[in-house]
Amino acid sequence: xxxxxxxxxxxxxxxxxxxxxxxxxxxxxxTSFWQLLTHHTGTDxxxxxxxxxPRALGAAIIGAGLGIAGSIAQGIFRNPLAEPxxxxxxxxxxxxxxxxxxxxxxxxxxxxxxxxxVLFAVITALLVQILAPxxxxxxxxxxxxxxxxxxxxxxxxxxVSQKPGIQSLSxxxxxxxxxxxxxxxxxxxxxxxxxxxLSFFVSRRLDAYSLGESSSHYIGINPKRxxxxxxxxxxxxxxxxxxxxxxxxxxxxLVPHIVRLLVGPAHRQILTFSAIIGATLLLLADLLARTxxxxxxxxxxxxxxLIGAPALIILLRTQKGQWVANx
Amino acid sequence: xxxIKNLSFAHGKNVVFEDFSTxxxxxxxxxxxxxxGSGKTTLLQLIGGVLKPDSGSIVINGHDISQLKTKEQAELxxxxxxxxxxxxxxxxxxxxxxxxQKNRAAHATDVFEALDLYDLxxxxxxxxxxxxxxxxxxxxxxxxxxxYYLLDEPFSAQDSGYTQKLLDLITLLSKTTGIxxxxxxxxxxxQYFDENIYLS
Numbered sequence: 061x062x063x064x065x066x067x068x069x070x071x072x073x074x075x076x077x078x079x080x081x082x083x084x085x086x087x088x089x090x091t092s093f094w095q096l097l098t099h100h101t102g103t104d105x106x107x108x109x110x111x112x113x114p115r116a117l118g119a120a121i122i123g124a125g126l127g128i129a130g131s132i133a134q135g136i137f138r139n140p141l142a143e144p145x146x147x148x149x150x151x152x153x154x155x156x157x158x159x160x161x162x163x164x165x166x167x168x169x170x171x172x173x174x175x176x177x178v179l180f181a182v183i184t185a186l187l188v189q190i191l192a193p194x195x196x197x198x199x200x201x202x203x204x205x206x207x208x209x210x211x212x213x214x215x216x217x218x219x220v221s222q223k224p225g226i227q228s229l230s231x232x233x234x235x236x237x238x239x240x241x242x243x244x245x246x247x248x249x250x251x252x253x254x255x256x257x258l259s260f261f262v263s264r265r266l267d268a269y270s271l272g273e274s275s276s277h278y279i280g281i282n283p284k285r286x287x288x289x290x291x292x293x294x295x296x297x298x299x300x301x302x303x304x305x306x307x308x309x310x311x312x313x314l315v316p317h318i319v320r321l322l323v324g325p326a327h328r329q330i331l332t333f334s335a336i337i338g339a340t341l342l343l344l345a346d347l348l349a350r351t352x353x354x355x356x357x358x359x360x361x362x363x364x365x366l367i368g369a370p371a372l373i374i375l376l377r378t379q380k381g382q383w384v385a386n387x
Numbered sequence: 388x389x390x391i392k393n394l395s396f397a398h399g400k401n402v403v404f405e406d407f408s409t410x411x412x413x414x415x416x417x418x419x420x421x422x423x424g425s426g427k428t429t430l431l432q433l434i435g436g437v438l439k440p441d442s443g444s445i446v447i448n449g450h451d452i453s454q455l456k457t458k459e460q461a462e463l464x465x466x467x468x469x470x471x472x473x474x475x476x477x478x479x480x481x482x483x484x485x486x487x488q489k490n491r492a493a494h495a496t497d498v499f500e501a502l503d504l505y506d507l508x509x510x511x512x513x514x515x516x517x518x519x520x521x522x523x524x525x526x527x528x529x530x531x532x533x534x535y536y537l538l539d540e541p542f543s544a545q546d547s548g549y550t551q552k553l554l555d556l557i558t559l560l561s562k563t564t565g566i567x568x569x570x571x572x573x574x575x576x577x578q579y580f581d582e583n584i585y586l587s
Contacts, residue, residue, distance in 0.1 A: 268485045272472040280461025325475035
């Protein structure tokens with residue numbers, strides 16, 4: 061009962077924010093919403109259907125994907141600190157997407173670009189796995205170190221590249237939905253779908269995996285294969301979003317912590333709810349980024365950090381019983 | 388039958404097994420004893436496939452486990468490790484649901500009844516006492532459908548009442564399956580077992 065209320069409550073909130081995203085912006089609409097639904101021509105129609113709709117849809121899909129990726133990361137590394145950014149996925153994806161643009165192999169928003177981001181994300185995450193000492197916080201620290209290197213290399217490429225469409229460093233590091241249009245959305249949506257399907261495919265095994273690596277092996281789950289599948293799932297989700305909107309801070313860390321508090325530890329439910337909360341939060345963040353300082357738009361990552369980080373601290377102080385202890 | 392053939396294994400420089408061979412029979416209960424550091428848990432982890440022998444082989448019902456997939460190994464043997472990590476606040480019922488219905492042993496309900504686990508079903512596993520967690524952990528291994536059950540120190544956190552209940556359960560299950568129990572304190576429970584293996 062409580063869960064039904066939570067699902068419908070947050071879904072309703074997401075829908076309201078989605079509607080608001082279509083209504084609000086720098087351009088004032090002069091046509092009513094109902095008229096716009098039937099009239100697809102004119103300035104207002106173009107603003108809503110060509111500009112705001114793909115952006116709102118993108119926010120929902122990317123938010124859902126990043127929320128799910130965050131929850132998978134915590135589940136597969138059995139660590140409440142794990143987040144796609146910390147384990148090298150985001151920086152790998154950023155380098156992957158910038159590298160193909162800077163080399164002229166492909167342009168922003170293309171399928172090649174998104175695929176390269178996904179591939180680099182997988183390679184980086186595997187590299188972190190291989191290099192990390194097999195104890196304590198070794199892999200998180202290795203992830204942070206590798207991320208620093210890749211972010212620096214990506215920054216260097218941005219600084220020296222003359223290619224059009226390379227975007228600014230602020231775009232990649234703080235994230236922005238400004239460039240989302242129907243074309244980019246069509247490019248990344250299939251990648252995110254694959255990531256979501258793969259995530260749900262591993263979700264049940266993550267429950268067993270929470271009992272430890274040997275335990276899951278005894279039950280009949282191959283931990284190495286599970287980890288590889290989870291990394292690929294996260295790479296699809298994070299890689300595709302990074303290639304279109306840069307890396308968005310804190311969403312992947314905040315969402316699973318909210319969700320674990322609300323729906324308990326079963327991963328299938330965690331993933332479903334992470335999608336809803338992730339979509340809601342990113343719609344809200346983008347709405348604020350666009351409207352707070354009109355007509356200026358502020359980088360999305362600033363909003364997610366400014367709201368997400370304090371929210372996380374409050375959550376951690378009130379949260380109880382979900383992560384009892386680390387082995 | 389589980390055959391340990393000419394097994395050698397070392398943890399770094401610490402040689403635990405050198406050309407060690409033994410047999411664990413089916414349809415009986417075997418007690419594996421020995422002092423601390425004699426390699427009891429290591430042997431279990433080798434049979435379980437989380438450690439790989441330096442040389443020699445482990446054959447369960449004719450299958451060399453190094454040739455089996457993780458899932459195929461789990462259909463042959465089930466293992467209760469000495470410590471299981473319960474770090475997420477699942478209910479006890481949700482923990483048991485980790486073993487899917489199609490992988491459940493027919494005797495699963497006997498296990499739940501014998502160890503009074505139905506009472507614990509609604510409780511969060513993270514909020515249980517150490518002894519209760521151990522009963523959940525042992526039961527989780529016993530409800531998995533397998534030919535052999537290997538339990539590492541299943542009595543260590545149990546009072547005499549539950550030690551007895553678990554011993555009775557082991558006796559019952561050993562009529563149809565092979566059971567191996569590790570204990571460093573074998574004296575008072577030896578009478579419940581058909582076979583003894585002592586590592587020194």
